[in-house]
Amino acid sequence: MRSSNPVFSRRGFSRDNGYAQFNANAQQPQAGGPAVGTAQGNPYGQAPAGNPYAQNPYAQQDVQYGAPQAPATTGRMTIDDVIMRTATTLGLLIVTAALAWALLPVDDANIGKSMGIAVGAGLVAMVLGFVQAFKRKASPPLILAYAALEGVFLGVLSSVVDNRIADGAAMQAVLGTMAVFAGVLIAYKAGWIRVNRRFYGFVMAAALGFVLLMGINLLFAVFGGGDGLGFRSGGLGIVFGILGILLGACFLALDFKQVEDGIAYGAPKEEAWLAAFGLTMTLVWIYMEFLRLIAILQGND
Template identity: 60%
Template structure:
């Protein structure tokens, strides 16, 4: 199963007339793994299952089956199920939450954005990013790497959230958590009802938009570091609110891609270990949404206080 997050992309389901082998990196693999919704011509007549041990075979359920039949297909031995995805996701997100709480309690902050705790947060963020890159280049998902990533990500979130709550925007953290959960629930409901149609065009648009968004973030960081001041102004004012809202929208789009890939992995009988990669992708997306929600709420609360 290929992760929907650009950095963590792994496998896809190729349409190549039956010539692809297991784990093929066919040019159309990305599009096929997040193709049209159930009931549409998403895979074509020659769908290749990258998890087939004895050559190409189709999914365990028809692509024309209702969504509930696709996600609740009868499991086969060693195949990923929705319960596996839920359990691994709960463990990964629980690790993020636990280390965030511990860092909040054990790493006191002295002022907004400076001091030893802020340095620890920056170091934890770099380590988490490095671990995510290591996982992205591995052929198989590593539970140890994924949980280590979650732990260091939690340290970063805990310090940033504590600083924001104490010195920048009191109350923003709780609202950001609730907002993240609301976005998750809303996208899940919309996906299950097929209000969101995950097509090839949708996938390409999301990846292109995310690339532009990340480039703007890098430019803003460089402008802030070398030019002084507030960079491009994405951390305050109407521009900051707009930038954060776009980030939340992109996160919601990535959630839809994640849901589709979980659905496809179950339908194609992906190995149970692939549920760790699904949990990894969902965790990255939810962290993204939380940070963007925290940005928007911090700006709004600061404007109201002024």
């Protein structure tokens, strides 16, 4: 299972089989339905060559129907594992964000120092995120360190926006992020969102284009001053803010698909940390897009 986020490459739970979880020729679990598929479409089955979980003793293949029939053991990832790991990661992020908000003032005399600390924490968090994204196994200390540092960055950034640009923006962004999460989860479980290879390809292409465009805008802003090409302010900023939120919602659907497949196919328990890592990164993406969008909207009032 690879980490899931709007920047890093997604290859799903099967590290060596590429898009195994999005195999168009295999029936995959969706919307809470039974897991039905062939050994080739199952990244946790015992047959596919090169499958990192081929010898997983917790994933047993039903010979007659091809559906994974894993026994209830503590060695397999469960939805409770994912919930607990995600709650731990997000909880740590929220705690450090609250501490940064309270302990790093953003008044005129201290904003430079506070923003310096925040940017430093954000850069280190980004490096840790890249390291974990390319690791073959989950590293809980690395994931928790990422969450703690990301919390510091978000805490100061939220304080700046809330106190100096748009009063109440942080709470509005939190509520917006929660609403998107709940909406995507309901739509996914109801079967309104079908995650397949085509959906995956569309989301990845859109994410690549979005990130490249924002990177070019940042370069113009650094060397030319202002907001570069204007993609993150004014009317264009509003449009790209909405697109960023929609893109984050699509990545949430991919996150849910990966978690569902991992549970159905008997992923090892430690994979729950990677699921938590991916969900955390996606939620951070959505929150930041909401925060930026609210700041633009209220700043234009």
